[in-house]
Amino acid sequence: MIRLLSIFVLCSFSLNAKSISSNDLRSLYSKGQAHWPAIQTSDGRRVEPMSLLPVASPKPEHVALGDKLFHDVQLSRNNTVSCATCHERDKGFHDGRTTAIGIDDQVGTRNTPAIFGIDQWQSFFWDGRASTAEQQALMPIANPIEMDLDPKIALARVNKDKSYHAFNKSAFNSSTLTTEQMAKALVAFERTLAAPSSRYKTFLTQLNKNPQHAINSLSDSELNGLHLFRTKAKCMTCHNGPLLSDNQFHGTGLHYYGRRFEDKGRYDATQNPEHIGQFRTPSLLGLMQTFPWMHNGLFDDLAGIVALYNHGGVRPRPRKSQLNDPHFPKTTDLLIKLNLTKQEQADLVAFLRIL
Template sequence: MRNVFLIIFSIFCIFFFANSAISLIITEKGKEGMSGIPDSRGLPWQASMTINVVTVDPKAELGKKLFFDPILSKDGTVSCASCHKPEHGFADDKPVSIGIKGQKGERNTPTAFNTANLKFLFWDGRASSLEEQVLGPIENPVEMGEKVSNVLEKLNKNPGYAKEFATIFKKTPISTSQLVHAIAAFERTLISKDSDYDRFLAGDSMALSDSANHGLALFNGKAMCIACHKGPDFTDGGFHNIGLPITDDVGRAKISVSGKDTRKFKTPTLREVANTAPYFHSGEFDTLEAVIAYYNAGGGEDTYKDPLKKPLNLNQQEQKDLVAFLKSLTGRQPKITPPTLSH
């Protein structure tokens, strides 16, 4: 009997210590991974365990329909997406956009990506929120050329929109407030993310090429880009005169009514910049290479030019490295496809 007891006790001890050893190994591997040591794919262990939960905001989905719907324009030919094209980084591929009746706008269409946290909208900063910004293109006679009252009338007469607005906002009829909040809700979802640069920041040391890595150092140093293009959205949110060709467009000065703001324009985000050519408020340059060359020369001549704009003395390889870094700011966010419209 005693021998049987000893045998059972021995088996129990073996099982207990073996199980403890396995638990210890698992625990230590978990600690090792969470310390940031990459796995075989070059990504942190913790990142490989991330689960993305996608939630759908009905208001944003409604705003998406409105964003792509030419019903907002006077003649039903122009939508927000006509100028903020998804395939071009939600910007336009023309120097200036084309509105109703083939009319040309005055400025280049900036990207709609990463506008959620901006203090100022439009190149001259005349709007201070996405909601305020929404009505500008609709009422602009060159862009959509429509009265908001007419837009509301069309939406209220549309059974699909009338039902959807009533379901979401619990009020009828459709109002200006509901219209702008729906579109702004969609615009807030337009976030460029998971770029090579983002992966680099997350700990993937192999995410940036050698050239892009050198470009990052130049961006933060010799090239002085970070003086204006800073923060997660790569913009200081301010206004600067970089010496572009002088025209009748006085930029921020028209809004601030201050001479010191003459021909100053808002610093754009650099997120998705590789996809948003042509560049600057006038669509002046077609390529990133031309933009870098312009800055390298110190910009153009203008009495009101920002004093920071001086020759950079970058050699050809350094200019290429800067371009490589800028291209690393292209995200891997899900592709946004036009919705099915009910009319």
């Protein structure tokens, strides 16, 4: 397992953390988020502050049907794999593997994304090939490595199964479903899935009620990590808002272009050469429950990740045979050298661990 890298920890800074004592920092942050130092980003963009994910309220009848579908192996060619196979409840609806394992034990090339905050995403999959949750819901069924079944055949199986009739009637007032209704029910269930419980979620909940109590729940190291995350490290350039993701695609240098583990990322969805090596910014919520990280699941050490980004990220150089390749991917300019001290890196890791 490669022990380096995984999230967009970006950086530089104006408020020098070393110039603020722990007591002063605690006093500053105890005044509530509206009074915190301004969020700093590597390109000056304005971003959303930290906030809790909104709670969705889909129709219970749709949720019940979606729950049944999500756990039904009939949706796979040989009745061995369900959506829940790769999205396990006790792992934040992630699978804990480097890359997903589907039908006939076939190994995929990408890490399984956790499921939560469905309504907050603007695209789906690491390469954004689905633009809606309903579109995404049916794609794993058809994928030959995942469930390998024509969704129309899956639908026919479900409609033939008498155990579904009461669910279908309750949800859509019909004994049978359409493909669109099957997707709608699956998404309704997914909308109820919350991000894994974490100290960060508790912290944000307390922050809205009693800021001082919330800040006092953090150690000095975690508090300084929060400050760095928002300022000097400029992590919120890409990790912001309720998802701690900007919903954008960036090239972080992890494309392995022309090498083992090559993955062209968003290019696979758009066929635009400018998108080679770009991947959707992952959410950092439930970080410690959803490792290993990154699109290829090859990274499992936060200290190594922070150290890597502290040096400006990954910037692969073309091999001799690639020198004239106009499509060799470029690493985003949002990644810059940070100049974080060893202690600052440790503090940032301490904060990341509570997410």
